[in-house]
Amino acid sequence: MKLLVTGGAGFIGSHAVLEFLLAGHDVLSLDNYSNSSPEALKRVAKLAGRAPEVLEGDLRDEALLLALMREKRFDAVVHFAGLKAVGESVEKPLIYVDNNIVGSAHLLKAMKDVGCKNLVFSSSCTVYGMPQKNPIGEDHPRSALNPYGRSKLVIEDMCFDLARSESGWHMALLRYFNPVGAHDSGDIGEDPRGIPNNLVPFVMQTAVGRHPHVNVWGKDYPTPDGTGIRDYIHVVDLAKAHLAAVERIASFNGAEPVNLGTGKGYSVLDVISAAGKAAGKDIPYKVGPRRAGDAPEVWGNPSLAAKKLGWTCEKGLGEMVADHWRWQKKNPEGYKAG
Ligand code: UD1
Numbered sequence: 358m359k360l361l362v363t364g365g366a367g368f369i370g371s372h373a374v375l376e377f378l379l380a381g382h383d384v385l386s387l388d389n390y391s392n393s394s395p396e397a398l399k400r401v402a403k404l405a406g407r408a409p410e411v412l413e414g415d416l417r418d419e420a421l422l423l424a425l426m427r428e429k430r431f432d433a434v435v436h437f438a439g440l441k442a443v444g445e446s447v448e449k450p451l452i453y454v455d456n457n458i459v460g461s462a463h464l465l466k467a468m469k470d471v472g473c474k475n476l477v478f479s480s481s482c483t484v485y486g487m488p489q490k491n492p493i494g495e496d497h498p499r500s501a502l503n504p505y506g507r508s509k510l511v512i513e514d515m516c517f518d519l520a521r522s523e524s525g526w527h528m529a530l531l532r533y534f535n536p537v538g539a540h541d542s543g544d545i546g547e548d549p550r551g552i553p554n555n556l557v558p559f560v561m562q563t564a565v566g567r568h569p570h571v572n573v574w575g576k577d578y579p580t581p582d583g584t585g586i587r588d589y590i591h592v593v594d595l596a597k598a599h600l601a602a603v604e605r606i607a608s609f610n611g612a613e614p615v616n617l618g619t620g621k622g623y624s625v626l627d628v629i630s631a632a633g634k635a636a637g638k639d640i641p642y643k644v645g646p647r648r649a650g651d652a653p654e655v656w657g658n659p660s661l662a663a664k665k666l667g668w669t670c671e672k673g674l675g676e677m678v679a680d681h682w683r684w685q686k687k688n689p690e691g692y693k694a695g
Contacts, residue, residue, distance in 0.1 A: 358383070358603065359382070360383065360384050360431060360435055362409070362435045363386075363416060364388055365388055365409065366390060367393040369533075372595070373595075382603070385411075387425070388412075389416075391440075392550055395413075396692040419463045425467070426473060430471065433473070436477065438460065439479070440505070443483075443506075457508035457512065476528045477599055478512065480530045481509050482534045483501075483506040483509055484510050484532060485532075493656070494616070494658045495615065503650065513612070519612070526612065527610070534617065534655065535587045536591075537678075540680070543684045546592075546681065556628060570643050571640060573642050574646070575644075586622035586656065594672050605666060616659050619670045620658060620659045631675060631677075632682065635678040
């Protein structure tokens with residue numbers, strides 16, 4: 358298939374582009390590199406033995422999108438591009454409207470214009486808001502806790518509305534739990550700009566000496582060890598789920614959400630201890646107060662993904678942290694040195 362991948366150079370995008378290329382699909386990556394590096398796709402090309410087409414551009418450029426869709430006639434679009442930092446979204450909500458919501462609206466308009474009605478969208482478990490119960494199924498009520506989460510909700514709603522308004526749309530709304538890990542070559546991985554907010558990148562940067570210790574945000578939750586529990590998923594498993602979604606996109610009638618997680622929860626201390634084993638050293642941590650807006654436990658029910666995509670996770674926490682560590686050790690400054 359001929360695929361347009363928005364945000365193809367990002368953490369999840371680059372791993373997905375690699376799986377698409379390995380499976381024989383043709384890829385054009387459209388990325389503005391605001392939070393990613395062109396180096397990622399150079400490394401993907403080496404790993405795949407063939408290169409994706411690469412275009413620097415922005416979803417807010419409506420004319421560019423339209424011209425691209427008209428020229429290339431893609432079979433499907435895989436839409437990763439977007440901002441994803443919760444704290445930043447609280448401080449600068451309008452850039453989340455612009456980049457995420459307006460950018461996605463332009464993309465959908467251009468798809469509609471050329472009659473390309475196959476979309477795989479990078480949604481998030483953030484659309485479930487504060488979980489009412491775990492594991493979370495796709496029918497859990499949705500709500501937004503911050504502008505980032507609201508941007509995902511609005512984009513999902515645009516997809517639902519569009520699919521209801523006319524026939525022929527096939528849209529997979531993939532709701533990721535917590536993506537971590539890296540390709541097992543250690544050549545591509547997550548390269549957050551600035552100080553990471555997410556647990557695993559922070560733990561790994563601590564292991565290479567970039568921070569003195571990890572801050573554990575709260576040890577008084579009603580969980581077995583008192584720290585927060587999340588459903589971490591290996592990015593290569595996640596990338597393979599996108600491949601399955603693209604190849605089975607015709608089985609999506611209208612817009613359908615699908616959870617992507619392992620269905621297992623691990624605590625903050627489980628992650629720090631597993632990462633320490635992978636890195637062969639104790640990772641120092643200090644317990645601090647709870648972080649505002651954090652749920653005690655978030656883990657998903659992945660059974661619909663198994664049914665709909667014929668896909669299940671193959672990699673557990675040990676491989677997630679071992680692969681993330683290999684990437685971090687090989688690339689202590691991320692892609693900067695590449
Ligand atoms: C956050 C976002 C989610 C997004 C995900 C990307 C919300 C509320 N959360 O999830 O939308 O999809 O990132 O991976 O929108 N922790 C520490 N110390 C740290 C960092 C984190 O103890 O330095 C703890 C947190 O309290 C939490 C767990 O580690 O219990 C995971 O945190 P994090 O990696 O930030 O992910 P989420 O908050 O689950």
